[in-house]
Amino acid sequence: MSTIVVVQKNGFAAIAADQMTHMGSCRVHAEYKSRSSKIVQLGDSLIGVAGSTAHTRVVQSLANNHIDKFDLTSIDSIFETFRSIHKLLVDEYYLLTEEDDDEQPYQSNQLNLLIANSTGIYEVQGYREVTQYEKFWSTGSGLEFALGAMEVLYGDAGLSAQHVAERGVEAGCRFDEASGLPVESYAIPLSPANEG
Numbered sequence: 001m002s003t004i005v006v007v008q009k010n011g012f013a014a015i016a017a018d019q020m021t022h023m024g025s026c027r028v029h030a031e032y033k034s035r036s037s038k039i040v041q042l043g044d045s046l047i048g049v050a051g052s053t054a055h056t057r058v059v060q061s062l063a064n065n066h067i068d069k070f071d072l073t074s075i076d077s078i079f080e081t082f083r084s085i086h087k088l089l090v091d092e093y094y095l096l097t098e099e100d101d102d103e104q105p106y107q108s109n110q111l112n113l114l115i116a117n118s119t120g121i122y123e124v125q126g127y128r129e130v131t132q133y134e135k136f137w138s139t140g141s142g143l144e145f146a147l148g149a150m151e152v153l154y155g156d157a158g159l160s161a162q163h164v165a166e167r168g169v170e171a172g173c174r175f176d177e178a179s180g181l182p183v184e185s186y187a188i189p190l191s192p193a194n195e196g
Helices: 053-065 075-091 143-153 161-175
Strands: 004-009 012-017 021-023 026-028 039-042 045-050 112-117 120-124 130-133 136-139 184-189
Touching (some): 012 161, 039 053, 075 130, 136 143
Antiparallel strands (some): 004 012, 012 184
């Protein structure tokens, strides 16, 4: 699946992701694909997309064709953004909202995203749950390995947010069979109000 992480440290928000994909049981490493990125730029935000590679294309298409519908500057605005684009996902991108769980409370948008921008680091899950993190977080099949590595490294004053993020993804790639190198990473300065 993936290892994608976000880190907020020393005035920067960083995002990093592995670049391997799967076609059934076949592992497709980045060197075999012309577009292996799992990170999409949407305005001033960077979005890491876990799950199906189709999700990355959909998020990129939304960034290209519907950027006016996105406000990713707070928990509330991110929730409202994904609530409002749900109809687009169903009508224009043919999203299937059904899941195996008969007791699901809402239609799922099937997306599992991490966001880094000047206001901080966020996670968006399928039912439009939005969480803002103060230090770091991860998603994808390698998340537990990444979280463990980042927990150990975060307190090292000599490591930047981007370095911690890269090392988190590297740990995911080392121990999770569904994640693979190389690591792609970016860092964005936090706005002064969000450096706290």
